[in-house]
Amino acid sequence: MSAESEASQRRGRATNFLRAADVIIRRESLRFVQQRGRFIAALVRPLVWLFIFAAGFRTVLGVSIQPPYVTYVLYEVYITPGLCGMILLFAGMQSSLSMVYDREMGSMRVLLVSPLPRWYLLICKLMAGVIVAVVQVYVFLLIAWFWEVEPPLYGYITVLPALLLAGFMLGALGLLLSSVIKQLENFAGVMNFVIFPMFFASSALYPLWRVRESSVLLWQICSVNPFTHAVEMIRFALHGQFDLLSTAITLGCTLLFLAIAIYGYDPGRGFMQTRR
């Protein structure tokens, strides 16, 4: 084969990869736009926390000055990064749920029998879910702005990579769960064992020093919870700052979860092999 035809074959292959990514992302976006209930539910959940929960707690719970904040902040401001994380967490789990459903129904099979490498297809699927989730976060941040949650304008740009990385980590966790969950019925239990502990045992709702005052054990659990680090990364990024520790931990967890999920979906070694 000549060098020219090899190069053209490589270009053709690269185009196939891009086309597949394009249709997977487009399909996820179309599904999201057409399921308006899902969009509204995804927004209402954090807004209820912001409007009602935070309003009640602002008088009880004082938040002292702590990085990245340089003054005392309203409780609404404190929990906003946590609520952004909540949107990404629910989106990751929702996408995982839809993958288990798709697998039972057959559309996941269609994706997996297309001629591209399986790891690539899974990453595309993950990316599609993350893009849709990040759009939801921005809509939430826009509404929150009218509720006196006003990070610096550049924060809306600097938070984007943090949202994408946190979304990838939580989406990869969802992907991992979908590879080990055998049936749709088992999903509700896993949601209770994953979403609620992850959200509540984190720095999303209360600063970690507050948690430490009430329970050292709980503080230790919160400190190793990857969701805590995703939230802290978002918190700093929303104020134009970069937190190395939380970013490194989020990135590490993303790679770990993704590797296990890809292993789980591998036809030769993974969990699907032993399943009827």
Added chain:
Amino acid sequence: MSGDALEIDDLSHSFGQRQALKNVSFTIASGAFTILLGQNGAGKTTLFNLITRLYNNRTGHIRIFGVEMRADPGNALARLGVVFQQRAVDLDLTVRQNLHYHGGLHGLSSSEAKERSEAELQRFDLAERGDDRVRELSGGQVRRVEIARALIHRPKLLLLDEPTVGLDIGSRQTILDHVRRLCDEDGIGVLWATHLIDEASDADSIVILHQGEIKAVGAAHTVCKEAGAQTLRDAFTTLTKDPAAEPAPA
């Protein structure tokens, strides 16, 4: 390129201790309509999952037009169209959106996907329903969309796993006629898995699978002759009879 569309050679598969397929071997010629007959639980779906690489085969060989599935899955899968037993199209998207999605997964450009979608919609009498959501279609129409989807990248081998389950007699016949025409007109090799014997005709190649083992392979009349039966139904009954249920010889 090999003359056989599909070549299964000494394929076995187990789930834990239970062996689902035992030394399965058969071939499908290009352009042939082959019926894979087996009762529920015979191992048809496991065989499909192996051919489509949802599971990896640990033993034996699967070759699609001579391309070994384990060695070059991308190349082998590109030649394969699959209609699964479960619904695989998205109910909330329109028929056209579904077809474009599947075209993209196989590397078709947007214009190619559109052009081929229109051709398949015409072929399956679905052109007028192209902008309807799949949810609004009847069961028979959804199955036709599934087949159109599986053909969008113009595969030369089409696998269908119980494609007429849950359909009325008229819809079953329409789908069967459509797929037979694909063999005749486009030279596509077809493997049609079913437990419904009346879907087979005398001209078809038959593979009978029972409890994970191949019991007969060949043209319908050859299978009947070898089983000493007048009809395919009788041959199937004879070949899949549980030996334990037979009365002890006198």
